[in-house]
Amino acid sequence: MSPPRSQTQTRAETQVQTRPAPRPLPPPDDPRLLEDWRRRLDAVPEEVRTLLAEVVAAGGPALADHFYGDMLEDPRASRYLNVDQVRERLKPSLQRWLAELLSAGADGVEALHATQEHVGHVHARIGIPVDLVSRGARRLKDDLHAGIRQRAGSEGLALEAILCADGLVDIALESMTRAYSRSRDAAGQVDGAFRLFSLIQNIGTERERQRALLLTWENALLYALTSDAPGPAAPLQLSRSEFGLWFLHKGMASFGDTAETREVNLIAARMDSTLRARLPEATTAAARRELLDELRAGADAIRSLVTMMFDGIGDLESGRDALTRLxxxxxxxxxxxxxxxxxxxxxxxxxxxxxxxxxxxxxxxxxxxxxxxxxxxxxxxxxxxxxxxxxxxxxxxxxxxxxxxxxxxxxxxxxxxxxxxxxxxxxxxxxxxxxxxxxxxxxxxxxxxxxxxxxxxxxxxxxxxxxxxxxxxxxxxxxxxxxxxxxxxxxxxx
Missing domain, CATH: 3.30.70.270 (Reverse transcriptase/Diguanylate cyclase domain)
Structure with a gap:
């Protein structure tokens, strides 16, 4: 065995080679957010910026005390916060956050947004209720208003500073909440995938069973439409078949709201509507054959989509390492x-x-x-x-x-x-x-x-x-x- 290189070098190389690079956060899906933020910062008069900096510098500790004191009174907060954590880490962090938020220039918007994104993702990981954060922001603005009125030399300046502070806190909270929502949605999808991963023991068997049920419906439709008396449309509808009921009650719950499930629902609804509208008028064998061909084309499309969805569940094997099976x-x-x-x-x-x-x-x-x-x-x-x-x-x-x-x-x-x-x-x-x-x-x-x-x-x-x-x-x-x-x-x- 060749001699190892230095421990620090080997470890650092190992991390680069084996750990996936962190995925960059997706950009905000509404560019108006950053544009609005930049516009607001551009419009802040220097005397307002100075006043806000003085308010935060003088009242920062009291602002943090009120913010977290109010939050800690909520029984739910005990799961996320404790007194030592608030005193040693969170109160100083809040004061820095507020100072950066109210003193930034327009060229600092991207950094501000990245900070709010980070905070939102941390809140989502922790699971802190978003209403606790919103309540804290409301209390924070009330305290800022009081500090501004106390230090402003005129009502006009106080009003301008209050509107500016409110707008900046609100837009930061919006940025934070958007990141929070994205993280919670993504976590919910993975959690749902894990439940499915845990419950489905034989994906291949279930996939073939549902394909067989879809084929059974097709055969029943074929038998009905090639007979002299096909009967009423209702019993022949895909939504009433065993496959249709499975997809409605279990398939949708398992696969979730995806482009594929929406397409299956759309095609199935269109097929049932076509069957109801045209079967009573299909009085000849040729007309029924044309109807049958159209419905079977829809069934083929659904079969392909269902196969894709089951293959996606098969990708949950990506949740299990292919080599070690862990x-x-x-x-x-x-x-x-x-x-x-x-x-x-x-x-x-x-x-x-x-x-x-x-x-x-x-x-x-x-x-x-x-x-x-x-x-x-x-x-x-x-x-x-x-x-x-x-x-x-x-x-x-x-x-x-x-x-x-x-x-x-x-x-x-x-x-x-x-x-x-x-x-x-x-x-x-x-x-x-x-x-x-x-x-x-x-x-x-x-x-x-x-x-x-x-x-x-x-x-x-x-x-x-x-x-x-x-x-x-x-x-x-x-x-x-x-x-x-x-x-x-x-x-x-x-």
Missing amino acids: LNRRFLPTILRREIALQANTGRQFAVLMLDLDHFKSINDTHGHEAGDRALKHVAALLVENTRGSDYLFRYGGEEFVVVLGSVSLDDAIAIAEGLRNAIASSPVVLADGTSLPLTASIGVAVQDGHPDYERVLARADAAMYQAKRGGRDRVVVDDGGLPDPPGVRALRG
């Missing part, structure tokens, strides 16, 4: 959100283990990628064998794995992590030529500390795992809240 990172946010909610409701702690195979690049370089694949599958099997049925196992990327341990203490989490480390170290992988290749892993452990943002516990586990690498590998390190950030990972400070 879950991949797609469903990790869903699981962590559920564990955070469970902890909030029951007090049950959970922990995250971040596991990285040591010297994995050397395995690929020395023995080839087939050996690397064998090593990954071997480790995945060991994770399955040495964890509980209630634990979630993910291939996080490249040679990294994540284990989510539910209902554990810190001692439990450390014991499981040490068991995994020992199992890997004592079980070499056998290569295709019969060679036994020893493996070791570095594992970081982080127990959820009650913070509602799941990315924090991931970042803490990652920092601990990096420390295990730096400390010599083949070891378990527990995050104590004071570890430095790993290379390439931005600590979440929001």
